[in-house]
Amino acid sequence: MVRRGRLIALFLLVLVVGSLIGLNTNRVSNSMILGLDLQGGFEILYEVDPAKGDKITKDVLAGTVKALQKRANVLGVISEPTIQIEGNDRIRVQLAGINDQDKAREILSSQAELTFRDYQDKEMLNGSDLVEGGASQSFDENGKPNVSIKLKDASKYKKATEEIVQNKPSNQLVIWLDFEKGDSFQNEVTKAEPKFISSTNVEKEFNQTDVTITGDFTIQEAKDLANLLNAGSIPVKLDELYSTTVGAQFGDQALDQTVLAGIVGISVIFVFLLVFYRLPGLIAVFTLAAYIYLILQVFDWMNGVLTLPGIAALILGVGMAVDANIITYERIKEELKLGRTVRSAFKAGSSRSFATIFDANITSLLAAGVLFFFGTSSVKGFAAMLILSIGVSFITAVFFLRILLGLLVESQWLENKKSYFGIKKDEIIRIEETDNATNAPTIFDHVDFLKHRKLFFMFSILAVIAGIISLLLFKLNLGIDFASGTRIEVLAGKTLTAEEITNELEKLDLEVNDVVLSGVENEIGVARLIGSLDAEKITEVKGHFKEKYGSEPNVSSVSPTVGKELAQNTLISVLIASIGIVIYVAFRYEVYMGLASIVALLYDAFFIIAFFSITRLEVDITFIAAVLTIIGYSINDTIVTFDRVRELQKKMEVKTIKDLELIVNRSLQQTFTRSINTVLTVMIAVVALLIYGSPSITNFSIALLVGLLCGTYSSLFIAAQLWLIWKGKQLNKKKEVAANISDQPIV
Numbered sequence: 126m127v128r129r130g131r132l133i134a135l136f137l138l139v140l141v142v143g144s145l146i147g148l149n150t151n152r153v154s155n156s157m158i159l160g161l162d163l164q165g166g167f168e169i170l171y172e173v174d175p176a177k178g179d180k181i182t183k184d185v186l187a188g189t190v191k192a193l194q195k196r197a198n199v200l201g202v203i204s205e206p207t208i209q210i211e212g213n214d215r216i217r218v219q220l221a222g223i224n225d226q227d228k229a230r231e232i233l234s235s236q237a238e239l240t241f242r243d244y245q246d247k248e249m250l251n252g253s254d255l256v257e258g259g260a261s262q263s264f265d266e267n268g269k270p271n272v273s274i275k276l277k278d279a280s281k282y283k284k285a286t287e288e289i290v291q292n293k294p295s296n297q298l299v300i301w302l303d304f305e306k307g308d309s310f311q312n313e314v315t316k317a318e319p320k321f322i323s324s325t326n327v328e329k330e331f332n333q334t335d336v337t338i339t340g341d342f343t344i345q346e347a348k349d350l351a352n353l354l355n356a357g358s359i360p361v362k363l364d365e366l367y368s369t370t371v372g373a374q375f376g377d378q379a380l381d382q383t384v385l386a387g388i389v390g391i392s393v394i395f396v397f398l399l400v401f402y403r404l405p406g407l408i409a410v411f412t413l414a415a416y417i418y419l420i421l422q423v424f425d426w427m428n429g430v431l432t433l434p435g436i437a438a439l440i441l442g443v444g445m446a447v448d449a450n451i452i453t454y455e456r457i458k459e460e461l462k463l464g465r466t467v468r469s470a471f472k473a474g475s476s477r478s479f480a481t482i483f484d485a486n487i488t489s490l491l492a493a494g495v496l497f498f499f500g501t502s503s504v505k506g507f508a509a510m511l512i513l514s515i516g517v518s519f520i521t522a523v524f525f526l527r528i529l530l531g532l533l534v535e536s537q538w539l540e541n542k543k544s545y546f547g548i549k550k551d552e553i554i555r556i557e558e559t560d561n562a563t564n565a566p567t568i569f570d571h572v573d574f575l576k577h578r579k580l581f582f583m584f585s586i587l588a589v590i591a592g593i594i595s596l597l598l599f600k601l602n603l604g605i606d607f608a609s610g611t612r613i614e615v616l617a618g619k620t621l622t623a624e625e626i627t628n629e630l631e632k633l634d635l636e637v638n639d640v641v642l643s644g645v646e647n648e649i650g651v652a653r654l655i656g657s658l659d660a661e662k663i664t665e666v667k668g669h670f671k672e673k674y675g676s677e678p679n680v681s682s683v684s685p686t687v688g689k690e691l692a693q694n695t696l697i698s699v700l701i702a703s704i705g706i707v708i709y710v711a712f713r714y715e716v717y718m719g720l721a722s723i724v725a726l727l728y729d730a731f732f733i734i735a736f737f738s739i740t741r742l743e744v745d746i747t748f749i750a751a752v753l754t755i756i757g758y759s760i761n762d763t764i765v766t767f768d769r770v771r772e773l774q775k776k777m778e779v780k781t782i783k784d785l786e787l788i789v790n791r792s793l794q795q796t797f798t799r800s801i802n803t804v805l806t807v808m809i810a811v812v813a814l815l816i817y818g819s820p821s822i823t824n825f826s827i828a829l830l831v832g833l834l835c836g837t838y839s840s841l842f843i844a845a846q847l848w849l850i851w852k853g854k855q856l857n858k859k860k861e862v863a864a865n866i867s868d869q870p871i872v
Contacts, residue, residue: 131536135529139411146418153421159221160432160506162821163380167370168223173214174362181214185361190357192217196232196352207430217367221430226370226677227664232353233363239302239322239354241285242294249285254278254356256334260354262347265339270347272338274354279727283332290327299324300338302350322350365660366684370667372677375616377820379433389438390813391417394447394806401802402454404545408529409450416446416521420513434507434747437822440810442514445758447806448485448799449522452765453478454546455799471534475527481768484713485761486519491705492757496750499698506752510675567794574793574841575786575849581842585728592735601738604653604745605683610638611654614679614821615670619648626650633662633669641743643820657682699730702753706760710767717851718767726759726842732835733828747825755832758807762800762840769796770845782853789849793841804837 161168173189175181190208197206197220207219223229226227241250255517259275276282289296300322323340342350361846395413396405420439424431453566490512497508539545605612615626623640630637638653658666663680670678702721711719730752737744769792779785815826 128371128536131532135532135536138529138532141239142415143411146414150418150421150431152423153418157421157425158428158430159376159380160430160435161219161221161376162371163376163431163436164222165226165371165376166223166375167226167368168217169230169233170211170367171216171218171363172366173216174364181361182477186210186214186216189359189361191195191667193218193233193851195355216363219430225539226350227667230660238401242290242299242301243289243292244297244299245292248279249288249298250276254281258355260396261349262344263337265337270342270344271337271340272342272347272351272354274336274338276334277305279332279334282334282336283330286327287330289565290330296327297324298327302353319641333798365682367682368660368663369679370663370677371679372616372667374676375614375679377618379821382817383433383440383814383820383822386817389437389817390440390810391443393809393813394443397806397809398447398450401547401561402450403547403716404533404539405450405454405457405530408526409447410453412442412450412521412526412529413446415525416517417443419517419521420510423513423517424510425747429509430506431510432506433819434504434825437512437818437825438510438514440506442511442518443810445489445761445807446514446518448761448803449482449518450526451799451802451806452481452485453522453526455796455802456811458546458548459795461543461546466533467539467543467546467860468537475524475531477772479523481765482519484709484768485764486515488706488709488760488764489515489757491709492702492753492760495698495702495705496523498755499701500693504746504750507747511754519673522668556573567798569794569797572794572797573790574797575790575846578842578846581846585839585843588732588735589728592731592738595735595738599738599741601734601744602659602741604743605681606746606798607744609683609685611658611683612679612681613652613654613666613670615652615674616676616678617648617674620646621648621650623650626652629669629673630654630666633666635662635666641825649820657684698749699756702756704726706756710760710764714767714771717848717855718770721844721847721851722760722763722767724838724847725763726756728838728839728843729755729759729832729835733832736831737824737828742824744825745824747822748828751825751828751832754829755836759832759836759839762803762836762846765799766792766796766840766845767848770848779856782856785849785856786852789845793845797841800840804833807835813842 154597160166173181173186175185187210190210193208193216194206195217197208207217209217211217218233220229239252239255240248242248254276256275256277261270261273265271288299289298302322323338325339338350391413396411398409398413400406402409417439420442429435453475456478457470460470460473461467493508493511493515497505497512533539544550555559613630617622621642623642626640627637635654638655640653641651643649643651658680663682666680667677670676703726706718706726707723708721710720733755736742737748770788773788773792777784777788779788808830811826811829814822815830818826
């Protein structure tokens with residue numbers, strides 16, 4: 126008898142949640158803070174260089190951040206500026222939505238130390254004598270713009286003007302900006318040359334606090350100077366170690382392309398679920414829609430900054446979130462094939478899939494956590510979104526999906542409708558017809574995954590050898606993130622050639638290392654240069670190409686110091702992720718399973734590296750994000766297999782290696798559908814990114830695609846089969862020990 130109350134509750138729950146999603150999704154997406162790669166802007170990593178005799182302390186860094194924050198606030202940025210301390214002597218600044226990036230860079234890096242000096246460069250007054258916030262733009266009696274400032278002590282100004290009046294032969298008062306304390310202009314060898322503001326002849330002493338700075342100012346220049354003085358001086362030097370700028374046109378294009386990729390990828394995943402899982406697939410589609418909404422809502426509550434890699438993580442997260450649904454549904458289908466009722470199959474399938482989903486999510490979180498801790502800039506954004514995706518997918522798949530499906534099952538409307546789960550009548554057998562748990566039917570019963578394991582091991586070893594040879598001969602095509610240098614990405618409204626880009630850069634006296642063209646009609650040209658560019662040269666490059674093609678190029682410059690550090694952090698992050706995973710798997714399962722998992726995921730990581738070496742694709746910082754993501758995915762897939770192995774071990778008495786082989790083969794047969802369906806859904810998301818996404822994440826998408834295929838292979842033909850060999854040897858040793866004990870004479 127159908128329980129209508131459960132169906133009504135299901136309908137009302139879907140209606141409420143659906144209305145919430147429909148009414149709020151646009152509001153949430155529109156209020157999302159976009160990163161500089163989606164709306165233009167720049168990012169700079171400064172090394173803080175102290176004044177002579179001073180040391181860099183936490184207080185100095187905090188004071189510098191505060192001063193930079195004040196300056197960022199007067200720039201009129203569209204998004205909230207991100208200014209963070211890194212390490213002991215570095216500050217990272219990210220500003221999105223800047224209209225005039227060159228002016229913003231100048232204002233940020235300027236020390237803004239105003240000094241009043243006589244003609245011999247003797248300091249009479251400095252910025253510490255100004256009233257905080259006392260500068261403003263004004264006009265003189267002729268309507269010319271000037272800057273009014275207010276001094277703290279009128280007597281100090283009186284003394285200064287009195288001394289200047291007495292100076293002979295000149296009684297000039299000269300105003301400089303960015304003049305190092307204690308240095309004279311003549312002796313300044315300089316990291317930042319002082320800027321002349323104005324000079325005036327002082328004919329009499331002045332006993333007042335209101336002073337006007339005159340000069341050949343425009344209104345905007347006078348406003349900028351007043352704002353700069355109000356923001357306060359920076360008591361340190363700021364040297365650029367790393368910088369990247371993104372033109373607004375690039376940001377708009379990247380956003381449109383990646384959103385399109387997301388719509389296409391997610392739509393295809395939804396269709397796949399509906400076709401393969403029927404009615405439960407429809408519920409999965411609804412829970413995934415709720416998952417996407419929750420991700421955006423929580424990210425908005427966190428005031429998170431959405432970046433291009435972050436959107437990629439969201440799209441990838443949808444593919445990975447499907448995994449929990451697939452694990453649950455495949456378990457339920459197995460129980461239905463054994464002849465259980467829909468209600469009992471739902472309870473058994475949900476219960477048995479929980480531990481698998483939990484372990485798989487924990488290991489993925491380990492990899493994402495390491496990526497967040499050691500990542501920088503946009504990679505941190507990718508890791509943050511991935512962590513959020515894993516957490517929210519667990520909630521929606523384990524709890525929300527089961528509530529919806531539970532209401533439907535408990536209504537008893539599905540009791541005689543097993544076909545709604547994609548089950549055919551001829552696939553159903555009676556439980557009493559199975560002699561043990563390994564006889565649960567699968568469509569891959571005829572496949573022997575162990576038959577050719579020696580060939581698979583040989584293929585894997587040959588692939589590793591080929592990769593080692595390639596790395597020794599060709600090495601990696603390292604991008605500027607690791608090799609240091611400058612990367613210039615030019616967007617033109619026409620087809621470009623490498624020769625054209627090279628010629629334009631040579632006009633700027635820049636030597637080109639190589640040029641790569643991309644885009645539908647080769648309208649994007651990417652040039653790499655040896656050596657990093659300073660802020661002045663970057664400004665010149667941007668102005669040149671804006672005049673030439675109508676849009677500012679993206680320019681990234683990395684110093685050798687940062688490149689080496691990124692390479693070191695990469696090795697450390699992979700090592701820590703691997704150790705963390707092997708400890709967890711060993712704790713939850715057994716040591717041999719942990720070791721086999723590590724061998725498999727290290728093979729995956731090495732295979733991706735070797736592939737990039739052979740194909741000469743550029744290795745940049747997002748490549749590392751792809752490798753660690755695949756490590757998380759690969760261990761996820763391996764754990765599903767090992768969880769089934771552990772389950773079958775408990776239900777069978779293992780006496781011989783043949784018993785072990787039966788368990789491993791049946792585990793692979795029973796989880797193969799899940800493995801294929803999961804990799805297909807994630808691949809759909811990745812292929813959509815590859816086809817429709819921004820060119821700047823093309824190599825990232827390729828690394829993910831290769832890693833997905835390799836991860837599935839290693840789970841099936843490396844991890845599980847290595848465990849079989851090691852476990853078999855352990856079993857033989859136990860037998861030998863037992864035999865030796867039995868052969869001992871009884872005394």
